[in-house]
Amino acid sequence: MTRRRKRIVIVGTGVAGSIMADGLRKLENAEVICLERATTEDHAEAGTGLNVGPNAIKALTLYHPELARTLLAESLPWESWRIELTGGRELMHLPLREVADNPGVRIRWAMLYQLLRQPVRDCVRFGVEAAAVRYARAGETGPIVLETVDRDARTDKIDGIDLLVGGDGRYSKVRQAFWGAPKPTMIGVCIFRLLLNEARPDLVDDYGQWFNGPNRLLAFRVPGDSTYISGSFPIPLDSDVSDDIKNADSLRQLYTPPEGLSAKCAFLVDAICNNVAHIHWARLQEAPVEFCDRHGRILLLGDAAHPMVPTLGQGGTQAIEDACIALDELRRAFAAPGEADIAAALRRIEARRLPRVQFAAGFSRDATDTMLAGADPVTGTLAKTSPEFRAKLARLYRDVSAA
Template identity: 50%
Template sequence: MKIVIVGAGVAGAILARRLARLPGVELHCLERVGPDDHAEAGTGLNVGPNAIKALRRLDAALAAEVEAASLPWTRWDIALTDGTPLMALPLAQVADNPGIRIRWSELYRVLRQGAGAAIRYGCTLESVGASETAPGKTRVRFTQHGATHEIDGIDLLVGTDGRYSRVRETFSGAPEPRHIGVAILRVLVPDTSAGLVDDYGQWFSGCHRLLAFRVPPDHVYIAATYPVAPGAPVQDAWKTEAVMRATYQPAQGEASPAVRWLLDAMCAQLHDAHWARMQEADVRFAEPEVDVLYLGDSAHGMAPTLGQGATQAMEDACAAALIVEDAWARGQRTPRVWLDRIVAARTERLRFVMDLSVRATDTMLEGADPVAGTRWKTEAPFQAELAALFRDVALGVPDDASAQAGAATTSAAAMPAA
């Protein structure tokens, strides 16, 4: 059984670690960057309680490593930029366990180390397509250290190559992005706040929102939003200190101490800021004619409002690993059966998460009232949806089956070296 995973990011690294254990699987996980690439060092992530719940269930040891490299995400506080509180939500009210706050580069480091020798670094994909010799199977061609390699007759090809997935583009065309109407600036700054900023907080000035939280070691991640007409470009005029400070001043009174510190810290790093426009893209987990699976950003573009991009990539990978391990333990060796189970387990879940992420963006749209927009988030219907988001992970296997499948594969083969 030949399995190729393209991309060892969040989803790919988790899946590679698990599938490398299956006896009889020839696994190749091809990653473009080198083992010490820190391209994402400048970003922090809040990863939802649902991803940690899923990872603990799949792989307690890996979950412990991820949690050790992070801080717990336990609160969601919302205020106006003058400090007037609007919402104070302990996540324990809507989740079974905390989420995490972590540097993106740290998450990659821990997950890639966990997959050990299963990942082949420095592999640049040249082409991918249907196999010419075996119906339903696929082939990839790639270069590594200047040499070209080809793998043909692939039983299962997994595209975990992120938002601009070459695999998905080849088989079904690049997904059409839908702009949500919000531009977002993100920056990671040294933590000199002396405790003013710690767990996940948001501060509104009209529809403009600051978001911040502390991540280890000693940094604060800050995101600032501007409404922008869907499809319109991010305006250069916003990228100046004067505009940024004016945007987040309260309509009346003084900015709170936390907001003053955030503005100082953000403006000192404006040259380093990452700007993007919020967007989403349709869900597609599998190809119908060839045995190709997508997970994470390649399967669904996600509005970032609820921090569900990496979170759902983790949930996806946990579900896929549990389903394949469960099938493997039962002797089911037909990738199409696995794909059908993954599609059935994940599609509606993703539609719900994407829809909720877009609806929760209401307070950041042009002309929005943050007070009214926050009020409905404190009410029972939204909190029930949050509880469904954070608690009802959709993994596609009954509780006891994952435990049995995990035990079977762990005893059958050693872990790849860390």
């Protein structure tokens, strides 16, 4: 007797959703449909870069080696972490091999999305948004029903969904529909991002951070002769980012110490001041973790499951870990004899991911200490050279769950 194919709908093909789609579409007895609000051309985040942690590369190598190879081929290695003051004094230089089994990577968002989406484009409906989602009502084919809307306001309905994966990011519609909107905890820090179409590897190459008081610059070179620059500074807990600060003079003042900027930071600050109009602004925030519903039909991944602060570059990195572990468990469920027990697989995913994500989110929050109002970056950074901090970094970068 042939088994009925399980219908899996993935909402959002960002980091986690694309990896899930690529793994799940190869399963027998699974029909995979992906919805992506963005079109292939118009991703708002595509104008920046990111560093992906060594732990994500380790997880991909274990669970999706083909993608790990592609990612490594198209990116630059992230091998060291340097912290200085914006005047030039070095506070920390950590070769990542001392705390990780392999390097991480540096890449542009546009390239990352392209690499992740390319293999799955045939099963993605681009420009289509999940507008409403629910457990099936009387007369509907369940367990889950989803309504979509496209760019031309055409609507559609997908029913008979056995597994709904919410990979739809920080403002997840899937999460809101089943758990309500998460209440964010603000951290009191503004963070901005910029991709500069210029590289000066003699000044800025691998991952670096520069402090003037709690005001921090972060930058690294990415492929395509570009430099990713991020800046942060404290703001009142309950306020938006004031327009008064979004200009060249104010930003320059934030990062310039009495003794003047080092050559590296002069390059970064000039780039920021010349490109204020291209900056993406955000506020540091986090929200509680949710992975799956009690019926075992809905799985949240990445920012939808655990919006965390980006201080250690772990948001996208944990989204990759999530997808790897979820794939591992779902592959096992579909390979087992009889009907795939999706609910049991979701429980195992949560059991493997919850403690790990809570650790990564908590560690990221703690590491934000030097970016808070009144912080002293010198003592705060010295604490990051302690054996305790290094042991936690080693746990973060190495302890990827292997089964």
